[in-house]
Amino acid sequence: MDMKVEKKKLNLKDKYKLLTRDLGWEPSYRSKDEIYPYVKYEGLKVHDWDKWEDPFRLTMDAYWKYQAEKERKFYAIIDAHTQNNGHLNITDARYLTALKIFLQAISPGEYAAHKGFARAGREFAGVGTQVACQMQAIDELRHAQTQIHAMSNYNRYYNGFHAFADARDRIWYTSVARSFFDDSMSAGPFEFMIAIGFSFEYVLTNLLFVPFMSGAAYNGDMATVTFGFSAQSDEARHMTLGLECIKFMLEQDPDNLPIVQAWIDKWFWRGFRVLGLVSTMMDYMLPKRVMSWREAWEIYGVENGGALFRDLARYGIRPPKGWDDAEKAIDHMSHQLMLGLYQWSFGTAFHSWIPSDEDMDWLSAKYPATFDKHYRPRWNHIKKLAAAGTPYKNFGLAKLCQCCQLPIVFTEPDDPTMLCNRETTYKGEKYHFCSDGCQDVFEHEPEKYIQAWLPMPALFQDQQGDIGAWMDWVSLKDGTDNGDYAGSEDQRNFQQWRGLATSNQ
Amino acid sequence: MQIDLRTVSIQPLRNTFDHLARRFGDKPASRYQEASYDIQAAENLHYRPTWAPEQQLYDASITRIVMQDWYALKDPRQYYYNTYTLARARQQDTAEANFEFVDSRGLADRLPDALRNTALAVLVPLRHAAWGANQHNSFICGYGYGAAFTQPCMYQAMDNLGIAQYLSRLGLLLGGTEALEAGKRAWMDGAAWQPLRRYVEDCLVVRDPFELFVAQNLALDGLLYPLIYERIVDDDFSVRGGSAVAMLTRFMTDWFAETRKWVDAVVKVAAAESAQNQAQLSEWTQAWSSRAAAALLPVVELALGAQADEAVCEQLAGLKQRLDKIGITL
Ligand SMILES: [Fe+2]
Numbered sequence: 001m002d003m004k005v006e007k008k009k010l011n012l013k014d015k016y017k018l019l020t021r022d023l024g025w026e027p028s029y030r031s032k033d034e035i036y037p038y039v040k041y042e043g044l045k046v047h048d049w050d051k052w053e054d055p056f057r058l059t060m061d062a063y064w065k066y067q068a069e070k071e072r073k074f075y076a077i078i079d080a081h082t083q084n085n086g087h088l089n090i091t092d093a094r095y096l097t098a099l100k101i102f103l104q105a106i107s108p109g110e111y112a113a114h115k116g117f118a119r120a121g122r123e124f125a126g127v128g129t130q131v132a133c134q135m136q137a138i139d140e141l142r143h144a145q146t147q148i149h150a151m152s153n154y155n156r157y158y159n160g161f162h163a164f165a166d167a168r169d170r171i172w173y174t175s176v177a178r179s180f181f182d183d184s185m186s187a188g189p190f191e192f193m194i195a196i197g198f199s200f201e202y203v204l205t206n207l208l209f210v211p212f213m214s215g216a217a218y219n220g221d222m223a224t225v226t227f228g229f230s231a232q233s234d235e236a237r238h239m240t241l242g243l244e245c246i247k248f249m250l251e252q253d254p255d256n257l258p259i260v261q262a263w264i265d266k267w268f269w270r271g272f273r274v275l276g277l278v279s280t281m282m283d284y285m286l287p288k289r290v291m292s293w294r295e296a297w298e299i300y301g302v303e304n305g306g307a308l309f310r311d312l313a314r315y316g317i318r319p320p321k322g323w324d325d326a327e328k329a330i331d332h333m334s335h336q337l338m339l340g341l342y343q344w345s346f347g348t349a350f351h352s353w354i355p356s357d358e359d360m361d362w363l364s365a366k367y368p369a370t371f372d373k374h375y376r377p378r379w380n381h382i383k384k385l386a387a388a389g390t391p392y393k394n395f396g397l398a399k400l401c402q403c404c405q406l407p408i409v410f411t412e413p414d415d416p417t418m419l420c421n422r423e424t425t426y427k428g429e430k431y432h433f434c435s436d437g438c439q440d441v442f443e444h445e446p447e448k449y450i451q452a453w454l455p456m457p458a459l460f461q462d463q464q465g466d467i468g469a470w471m472d473w474v475s476l477k478d479g480t481d482n483g484d485y486a487g488s489e490d491q492r493n494f495q496q497w498r499g500l501a502t503s504n505q
Numbered sequence: 506m507q508i509d510l511r512t513v514s515i516q517p518l519r520n521t522f523d524h525l526a527r528r529f530g531d532k533p534a535s536r537y538q539e540a541s542y543d544i545q546a547a548e549n550l551h552y553r554p555t556w557a558p559e560q561q562l563y564d565a566s567i568t569r570i571v572m573q574d575w576y577a578l579k580d581p582r583q584y585y586y587n588t589y590t591l592a593r594a595r596q597q598d599t600a601e602a603n604f605e606f607v608d609s610r611g612l613a614d615r616l617p618d619a620l621r622n623t624a625l626a627v628l629v630p631l632r633h634a635a636w637g638a639n640q641h642n643s644f645i646c647g648y649g650y651g652a653a654f655t656q657p658c659m660y661q662a663m664d665n666l667g668i669a670q671y672l673s674r675l676g677l678l679l680g681g682t683e684a685l686e687a688g689k690r691a692w693m694d695g696a697a698w699q700p701l702r703r704y705v706e707d708c709l710v711v712r713d714p715f716e717l718f719v720a721q722n723l724a725l726d727g728l729l730y731p732l733i734y735e736r737i738v739d740d741d742f743s744v745r746g747g748s749a750v751a752m753l754t755r756f757m758t759d760w761f762a763e764t765r766k767w768v769d770a771v772v773k774v775a776a777a778e779s780a781q782n783q784a785q786l787s788e789w790t791q792a793w794s795s796r797a798a799a800a801l802l803p804v805v806e807l808a809l810g811a812q813a814d815e816a817v818c819e820q821l822a823g824l825k826q827r828l829d830k831i832g833i834t835l
């Protein structure tokens with residue numbers, strides 16, 4: 001037989017098929033139910049895994065090649081940044097608060113996404129889907145690692161970074177992100193895809209990465225800019241995968257629509273609450289600001305989100321249930337949360353501060369309807385107390401929301417003077433929520449959310465309210481990691497080192 | 506104003522992160538250490554998995570292997586994403602050049618027919634076995650405990666996929682799409698391949714990550730790679746004028762030589778941890794390697810005919826020697 005004549009030229013799509021989904025086979029020694037035990041219990045109906053459209057066609061050799069190029073560039077810049085004291089190029093050490101939160105709360109989420117996708121890469125019953133998930137699994141591992149490496153040098157010179165692994169598991173505000181990722185991973189493979197593919201990649205990545213990376217660039221932080229840019233093409237792939245997965249679920253069976261819609265409702269709200277932290281970074285933590293949280297929401301939330309939901313409308317998907325409440329919260333959330341973070345700054349491994357008059361003028365220009373009316377007076381009051389030598393500190397942390405784990409500091413959607421607090425009694429226990437959205441999530445799956453690990457009871461029950469013991473347990477160094485930026489070691493050191501760099505001594 | 510920051514000499518406040526200082530002392534940590542140790546959440550996990558409520562989200566007890574510290578299972582190659590990707594990028598450069606060389610010089614067409622048919626018959630169905638290996642390593646990465654142990658499994662899974670893709674390309678180059686079709690038919694129905702396919706499918710239902718590690722990375726790979734790529738391709742085919750085939754499988758040869766060091770290191774440390782681990786690992790290795798040898802015999806026969814038995818026995822002896830060094834007794 002003469003092979004030479006028979007060899008046909010394959011087009012890219014067919015070739016990719018042969019190099020991926022053709023590798024799988026119909027098992028006969030074991031049943032599919034045994035091999036893929038988790039694909040049915042969520043109620044999603046899939047009739048034909050072959051209908052999966054590959055969102056990108058990347059074979060392993062091409063993957064290694066492209067990624068290696070990006071890696072070489074990334075580490076070259078990080079090495080130079082370390083060698084040249086690049087950390088002294090940042091606008092001000094206040095900026096590092098945003099990075100500290102990122103390393104403690106978000107980077108561990110990258111790792112969790114890595115684990116979750118490794119599982120999904122095995123549990124889905126279609127090769128195309130599995131390969132796409134596996135590539136995301138290895139990418140997310142990359143993100144966790146490049147972030148740790150990019151921030152490693154900051155840790156050597158500044159406080160608040162050193163115990164990120166302990167903070168991830170023990171401190172209170174990280175459980176906002178932790179509970180988000182634990183929630184997604186404890187869900188089945190399909191819901192996981194909505195949680196990460198839609199909520200983390202679309203809602204969060206758009207609103208977190210893009211503004212965050214521009215914030216880093218504005219504030220002279222080359223290390224962070226570099227990991228952000230380096231991750232961008234990975235993230236583009238991840239968003240495509242998330243969207244493809246939603247479409248696949250919706251196209252497979254009309255019965256999938258209500259299930260997918262409920263997940264979109266849930267995960268939009270879960271993601272939106274994690275964005276509470278991002279809103280404070282944008283409005284308060286960048287010495288040099290890029291845009292307000294409101295402006296970022298307009299561009300990356302309303303415009304991009306709007307386009308996404310117009311695209312999904314043909315499947316019968318409507319915008320998430322909490323969308324209107326989210327819109328009503330935009331002009332309030334960063335102020336409400338930052339006031340909270342400031343009064344509980346004794347218990348944060350990052351600094352916060354009272355915004356300067358100039359900062360407050362910027363905030364009132366960006367939030368003309370809300371800042372002067374509701375929040376400037378409260379900051380001024382806090383400022384007066386600080387000036388009188390009796391700084392405002394709140395050693396009792398507010399109740400945390402049983403779902404999103406943020407302190408209950410947000411107001412009613414239609415009344416910014418009324419604290420929003422919802423309660424549900426389940427099996428004789430009372431549970432508290434910050435919003436209707438969080439209460440809904442709980443009531444849909446109470447058996448899951450009653451298990452939530454709430455960090456504050458850990459302080460009051462396990463450590464008997466002994467704040468010193470609690471600080472030791474979370475590896476928080478009192479007096480250097482926490483409290484007001486004004487007068488902190490970070491502030492002193494940064495000014496002194498910058499002074500050395502800019503003077504002739 | 507341009508500031509020359511290089512000239513500033515300042516004293517760092519600390520050398521490394523707390524969790525690394527606790528493990529390795531107060532000194533600068535390597536990038537491998539930063540990228541690997543304690544980066545998996547370990548405490549205060551919020552919810553039990555809805556897919557297996559009896560388990561924790563990260564659960565060390567889903568395997569019978571017990572480790573005091575799962576981070577003891579470190580990777581001697583010290584691979585983290587960067588070093589892994591760079592190493593594979595270099596290897597794929599070589600592989601690409603080799604495929605290009607064989608293709609551009611028409612070496613594939615010049616292979617003796619009998620040899621080409623044997624090469625296709627032995628190598629092409631293995632792309633499915635490599636996909637099985639990918640599934641298992643993705644599983645171990647997903648459900649295993651601790652990043653030191655699990656991150657190399659993700660790399661291994663992607664390597665398995667890469668190998669499946671190189672085997673597919675080899676099939677396409679030597680025999681076109683028909684070769685892949687014939688290979689799949691053989692994998693599904695050919696008598697020679699059924700024991701191996703059954704082995705892989707049986708592994709697909711093993712949900713103890715460490716047992717799966719032994720079954721795939723130690724027992725099966727430990728026999729399959731030396732038999733197929735060293736004994737058959739490098740030795741037998743080359744003698745028969747098929748060194749072009751060896752060029753196309755160079756990636757697999759190099760890959761096995763590299764990854765087996767990691768597999769050995771992991772099993773050695775786990776076995777040295779306790780008598781129970783040692784016994785469990787030996788039991789698994791015994792069971793899976795004898796099955797693997799039996800499953801590979803008919804495959805090896807496709808190339809070596811009557812000499813297959815001897816080749817498999819020889820390899821089993823080789824594996825025993827390897828196991829001796831890592832504390833596993835058969
Ligand atoms: Fe990521």
Ligand SMILES: [Fe+2]
Pocket residue numbers: 140201234235238
């Ligand atoms: Fe991502």
Ligand SMILES: [Zn+2]
Pocket residue numbers: 273401402403404405406433434435438
């Ligand atoms: Zn809430």
